[in-house]
Amino acid sequence: MKAIYQNYFKKSNNVNPIIKVLANVPIFEHLTEKELSEVVRLTHERTYKKDEHVFKKLAPAEGMYVILDGGVLITDSDSETVFATLESGDFFGELALLDEEPRSASAISTMPSRLIGFFRTDLLTLMKRSPELGNKILLNLSRVLGERLRRTNQELASPNQ
C-alpha cells in the first residue's frame, strides 16, 4: 500500500535535474515548473558514444535535442564544414519541430554524451493535451527562429564585418 501511495499520490519535493537544464533553453523560457515537468514527461533521455551520429545529413528530421552532458559537433559531412561545436545546455535541430524537411547537417557526439530529445510528435501531443503550453513553446520557437533570421540578415547586409 505504501508503495502504491508513494508511486501515485505522494508529491516528490526533489526538482528534476532535467527541468533545471530545460529552464535555461530559450524554447522553454517563461514556462512554470509545472509546465516544464509536463514537457519533461514527453521528452526522451538518450546516451551517445564518442563519434556516434545523433543524426545524419538528409536523414528524416523529427525534433530537437538539448545537451545534458557532453558535446556535439554540427557539421556538413560532404564539405567537411563545421557549423558549430556545442556543449552542455546547448540545443540543436529545433527547426525540425516545425517542418518535415530532412536534416541540413549532421550532428556527431564528440564525447560520451547525454541528450534530451524533444520531438515534433511530442509537441503535437502537447498541443492537443495542453494547447496553452503548446502555444507558449511555439511562440518561443518563433522568437528563436526570428532572432536567428535577423542575425543572418545583418550578416548578409554587412559581409565584411
Next chain:
Amino acid sequence: MDPLHKIYRLLLFIIIGLIALEILPFLSSIIGMLVFSFLFTTIFLQAVDNIERHIRSRALGVFLILFSTIMVGIIFIGSFISNLGSQIKVFTKKIQREDFTSSIENLSNNIRDSLPETIGNLIPESEKIILMAKNMMIGVFQSVLSLLGSAGSLFFISFMILIFTIILLIEYHDFKRSLVRFMPNKYLEVGLRMIYNIELQISKYLRGQILAASSVAILSIIGLLLLNQFGANITLVVFIGIIAGLANLIPMVGAFIGMIPAIMIALMNNIGSEIAMDHQLFGALPSPFFILDIIVMFIIVQQIDNNFITPLVVGESVGLHPMAVMLVLLIGGTLIGPLGMLFAIPVAGVLKVVITEIVFITKNSHLL
C-alpha cells in the same frame, strides 16, 4: 555482419517464433484482455490527460473517469434488465392465456393464405410451428442458463481488463517512454514517428466508430419511435437503440444483431393483437407483428450509416481501399469470428503504418 552471425540470428528468430507459436494458445486470453485494455486506454486517455491537467493527480483522474463510466454502464444494464424483466412477466402472462398458441396458429395460417399455393405448402403445419417455437424458447432459456454459468468467468475477465486499463491509463506515458528507451539511437526518430502514427490511426478510428455508433443509436431510436406512431407498440426503444449502436461497432453483421431485440420485443408486446397480426407494410406486404417494418427500418438506418455517416466520420481514418477493408474483414471474421471483424480494420491500419515505416527504413538505411 558476417554470414555465420546472420545464420545464428535467423535461427534465433525461428526458435523464438516456434516457442511463441507453442505458447500463444495459453496466452491468447491474456493477450485478448490486454488488447481490450489497450482499446479502453485509447478511448479514455484524452479525457484522463485533460482531467489530470486540472486536478494534478493522474490516479484520481483515472478513478473519476472509470468510476463514472462504470456507473453509467451499471445504471444502463440494471435498468435494461429490470425493464426487460417486467416485459417478460407480461409476456409470460400472455402465454399462459394461450394467446401465444392461437397467435402462432393465426400467423402460420395468415402467411400460408397470403402466399401462392406451391410456396404455401412449404410452410410447416401450425402444430409443427408451435413445437418449433416451444423448442426455440427452451433453447433460449438454456442459453440464458449457460450464460449465467459463464458469468463467473466473464466477471473475472472484466475485472482483469479493468485492472489492466487502470494500470495502462496511469502509466501510459511512462510505458511509452520505456518502450522508446529500448530503441537503438539510429531508429529513434523513425520509431517515434511510427508510434505517433499508430496512436493517431487507432484514436481516429475509435473516435469515428464511437460517433458512427452514436448516430446509429439515435437514428434507430427515431425509426422505432416512428414505427410506434403506426402502432408497432415497441417498448424499451432507447435500450434497443443503444444496443443497435453498440452492435454497429462490428462491421457488416452488427446491423442484424441490432434488429434481434427489436423484433423480440415487438413479438412479446403484440402477441394476441389482431391488428398487429394482420399488419401489412405499405398496405401490400404482410408484416405480422411489424417484423418486416423493423427489418426495413434497420436496413434504412444501416444504409444511411454506410453511405453518409461512416464515410464522413470513419471514412478515410485508416486510409484503406474499400476492397482491402472487405478482404481484411473477411480474414478477421474467418480467423476469430465477430471479434476478428471488430479488430480487423484497426489492426490492418496499424500494419499499414508499420509496413510503410519498414519500407522507408529499408530504402533510407544509409541515412540512419
